[in-house]
Amino acid sequence: MDRDKKRGLFITFEGIDGAGTTTQAALLHETLEATFDKCLLTREPSDGPVGMLIRQILSGRLLGSVAKGDATPFDRRSLALLFAADRIDHLASEVLPAIRQGIQVVSDRYLLSSLAYQSLDSDETWVLEINKNAPRPDITILLEVQVDEALGRLAACRSNIDIFEKKQILEKVAANYKRFTSKVGGMVKIVNGQGTVEQVRRAVWNAISPLLSNKKLGAGS
Ligand code: TYD
Numbered sequence: 001m002d003r004d005k006k007r008g009l010f011i012t013f014e015g016i017d018g019a020g021t022t023t024q025a026a027l028l029h030e031t032l033e034a035t036f037d038k039c040l041l042t043r044e045p046s047d048g049p050v051g052m053l054i055r056q057i058l059s060g061r062l063l064g065s066v067a068k069g070d071a072t073p074f075d076r077r078s079l080a081l082l083f084a085a086d087r088i089d090h091l092a093s094e095v096l097p098a099i100r101q102g103i104q105v106v107s108d109r110y111l112l113s114s115l116a117y118q119s120l121d122s123d124e125t126w127v128l129e130i131n132k133n134a135p136r137p138d139i140t141i142l143l144e145v146q147v148d149e150a151l152g153r154l155a156a157c158r159s160n161i162d163i164f165e166k167k168q169i170l171e172k173v174a175a176n177y178k179r180f181t182s183k184v185g186g187m188v189k190i191v192n193g194q195g196t197v198e199q200v201r202r203a204v205w206n207a208i209s210p211l212l213s214n215k216k217l218g219a220g221s
Helices: 021-035 049-058 064-068 076-100 111-118 124-130 147-157 167-181 197-212
Strands: 010-014 039-043 104-108 139-144 188-192
Touching: 010 021, 010 111, 021 039, 021 104, 021 139, 021 197, 039 076, 049 076, 076 104, 076 111, 076 124, 111 124, 111 167, 139 167, 139 197, 147 167, 188 197
Parallel strands: 010 104, 010 139, 039 104, 139 188
Antiparallel strands: none
């Protein structure tokens, strides 16, 4: 992203399922709202039409043939393209207009998720290629948690488990996150996500606050 003092910051949260991205994105949004007039909390898959389709695919609801006993897995390259399409639409309809108006944007997941998850089944160069027009966030917070801890959290709060939420898969996703952190470009800060919600919130704030020093600063500590 270009550095213009009047525009808002684009902050993204990443991590394996159960890492706490949704919780911490919401808490950071709350903190920023106390400091700035406006702040947008958003997510990927987005709440736009492509994002809604993706959520149905992930939860298995679009595998219509399951009922007939011949479940055909949704093609993973098609899914990778849907994530990239959702991202373009999300950027154009929500993220970029907000940033241009000086609004701080916090997104629960973004580009690094595509690299970590879609390169499980698709060539990583191709995944990068289909996402090449996605601008890098000002900062990405990567929440690191052990896979067993993440699975425990998911089991405690979910009635249905998404297609990516299996132990071996999450281990590969965690390794991909490590690998792509240095490759993706833009600033990525790794934050230990194993502590209490409040401890992680403070660690996130410590990572974000230097970027806010040329804006209105003061909340969160
Ligand atoms: P998640 O963010 O956990 O949302 P919810 O809390 O509603 O389940 O789920 C989104 C899933 O989508 C998660 O498993 C990661 C995956 N994902 C990708 O595979 N690629 C992407 O580009 C994005 C944004 C998400």
